Amino acid sequence: MSKAIFLDRDGVINDNTKKHVNKPKDLIIYDGVGDALKKAVEAGYELFIVTNQGGIEMGHLTHEQLQDIHHKMEEELRPYCSFKEIKYCPDFKRVSECRKPKPGMILELTEKYDINLKDSWMIGDMDTDVEAGIAAGCRTAKIGVKNKLADVNGANLSEIIDKILKNS
Known part of the structure; x- marks a missing residue:
């Protein structure tokens, strides 16, 4: 069994404070x-993106545009790491098992890649990310903004990864 870090995208990997990311240029x-x-990969973690992308259901972007955005992200980060898989939930209004805070995306990846959840982490910038990770059974x-239920809190991804590696 492997260990993984599941990452939300917006607010964790990329800035979405000024504008929703609906095109690669955004x-x-x-x-x-x-x-x-890169530090996480060197410490033996597999990387996954698990992101709510309700803009698809809302009509702000298409599946193809989202793929283009993810392709740009992967290309820019290729010198440092690669993602085992990028999973997204296109739902916004409809009841969905994939939309965080539900753990559907994490659990699906866990089964597909034989991941040990007890040694794995969900990192996000929203309380729903923390809730999804807890529901899935990972740290x-x-x-x-601090969440009392989270195992680790920090200002940015660099600080979070340093704390995770220090506690591993």
Whole structure:
């Protein structure tokens, strides 16, 4: 069994504070993300993206546009790491098992890749990310405003990864 880090995308990998990321040109990766993810890979973690993308259901972007955004993200981060898989939930209004805080995306990847959840982490910037990680059975980390239920809290992905590796 392997260990993994499940990462939310918006607010963790890239900045979405000024504009929703609906086109590749809107994707602005935070400074330090590549180096932080490289450290995680070197420590033996497989990387996955698990992201709510309700903009698809809302009509703000298509599945194809989202694939283009993810392709840009992967290309920019390729010198540092690669993602085992990028999973997204296109739902917004409809009841869905994949939309966080439900753990559907994490559990599906766990089964597919034989991941040990007890040695794995969900990192996000929203309370729903923490809730999804807890529901899945992995440890959790929250970026930004502190969440008392998270195992680790920090200002950005670099700080979170350093804390995870220190506690491993």
